[in-house]
Amino acid sequence: MDAHESFDLKKLMSIEVSKERLDRIRDVVYFDRGDISDEVKDFLLKEQVRFVNIQYARFLAGVKFTKDDVDELMKDSIDIHAHGGSEPFDRICLEDEMLQEYTKAGCKAVVIKTWYTPSASRNALLQKQLNTWAKQQELNPVKIFGGITLNQSVGGLNPNAVLRCLKYPGMKYVWLPMVDSYHHRKLVYDDVSGSGLRILDEKGKVLPELQEILRIVA
Known part of the structure; x- marks a missing residue:
């Protein structure tokens, strides 16, 4: 199987981030703007987790270079x-x-x-x-x-x-x-x-x- 077949972006983006995981991440992430609502913060933290998942998956799948x-x-x-x-x-x-x-x-x-x-x-x-x-x-x-x-x-x-x-x-x-x-x-x-x-x-x-x-x- 081609390495790129194991990189399913849609599947990676659909991974749910639990409230418990969000709470733990929130303790180590600092927002420098005080006008951001909790809803927006949760969204940004979830996106951060998804981004990490994508980067690791890209690494594992490999990139084609000659x-x-x-x-x-x-x-x-x-x-x-x-x-x-x-x-x-x-x-x-x-x-x-x-x-x-x-x-x-x-x-x-x-x-x-x-x-x-x-x-x-x-x-x-x-x-x-x-x-x-x-x-x-x-x-x-x-x-x-x-x-x-x-x-x-x-x-x-x-x-x-x-x-x-x-x-x-x-x-x-x-x-x-x-x-x-x-x-x-x-x-x-x-x-x-x-x-x-x-x-x-x-x-x-x-x-x-x-x-x-x-x-x-x-």
Whole structure:
């Protein structure tokens, strides 16, 4: 069966969103206009859920591109979000293999993101290995960059971890918590436990530790 046959937009749009799910989402969504009625808010929240369903379905169904399309897209490109295999779960390939593919495709640069350890900590080693391989192949090596994702494994909103990572070559990104964040757990995983990292206090103010991280980044 063609992948696109599994993408039924009409069916996706007809999925009902329960009142309980709406209530949970409402707790993590902020409307900056006070003149919006509850009816309109519910409609917008339902549309948000449907939009997420559609995006995931599109990803699963796949999109048709030819090899020539991909080759043209990759030439001289900069990928700012790439995942390798240095994670506590399976990925398609390790970073060294991935970087060779980027180099063969003629990419200029790539930013490697990892969930639980600073990807920037491996930049120097990966670049050295890649440069050696690329020279043997008479290719121009892709430039490697990385960063740190502020999930629980690095201490969450940890200014000291960010400071330490500034010393790594190719350190460019500080990603806020994702899988360990309160918002992600509640909205994506429908986690009602109340656990997860937050970036605002009870009054909606940016937490002091995040303020410090933003000063470091600036």
